[in-house]
Amino acid sequence: MGTTTGDDDVRDGEREDLLAIVADQRGNFLHTVTGITEEQAALATTVSELTLGGLVKHLGEMQRTWLAVIAGTASAEVDRNELDPDRNRMTDDETLAGLLDAFHAAAAEFDRTVRREPDLDRVLTLPLYPWAPKPIRWTVRQVLLHVFREIAHHCGHADIIREALDGASTTAYMVETAAQRW
Numbered sequence: 319m320g321t322t323t324g325d326d327d328v329r330d331g332e333r334e335d336l337l338a339i340v341a342d343q344r345g346n347f348l349h350t351v352t353g354i355t356e357e358q359a360a361l362a363t364t365v366s367e368l369t370l371g372g373l374v375k376h377l378g379e380m381q382r383t384w385l386a387v388i389a390g391t392a393s394a395e396v397d398r399n400e401l402d403p404d405r406n407r408m409t410d411d412e413t414l415a416g417l418l419d420a421f422h423a424a425a426a427e428f429d430r431t432v433r434r435e436p437d438l439d440r441v442l443t444l445p446l447y448p449w450a451p452k453p454i455r456w457t458v459r460q461v462l463l464h465v466f467r468e469i470a471h472h473c474g475h476a477d478i479i480r481e482a483l484d485g486a487s488t489t490a491y492m493v494e495t496a497a498q499r500w
């Protein structure tokens with residue numbers, strides 16, 4: 319059982335370990351988009367429609383979506399017609415700075431919510447989506463692990479896009495900064 323601090327955060331080793339690996343993946347992802355221009359953020363460099371700006375947007379909104387699931391405020395069902403067609407794209411009226419601000423705000427709120435969650439074993443019913451049309455129940459812990467997986471998954475996409483864009487490599491960055499992290 320975790321301990322509670324004066325600000326209602328629950329502290330325990332597992333929770334902090336899980337949040338630390340999520341933060342590490344966020345850091346890798348954010349490094350990949352460091353130093354790019356607005357034009358580069360919106361440029362698709364592979365046969366995919368994915369762009370670095372679109373991935374920033376997607377990962378920020380993904381964390382907000384899971385916050386709604388944890389809070390019990392998410393819609394019970396989301397139809398394909400309700401999905402924003404630009405949810406994975408940086409639109410002309412969006413800026414990289416604005417998307418990064420939204421990403422950081424969502425990440426901070428997600429971490430705060432997980433720290434305040436009294437029970438990582440609390441069971442949640444996930445919304446029905448076209449790709450998940452049957453009821454699924456996950457614990458808060460499973461949501462946290464899914465958020466980690468989602469960020470890690472898109473770190474790979476971002477790295478490939480960035481390498482095609484200008485040759486920068488997150489893996490090379492990780493090697494260069496390994497001594498500082500360990």
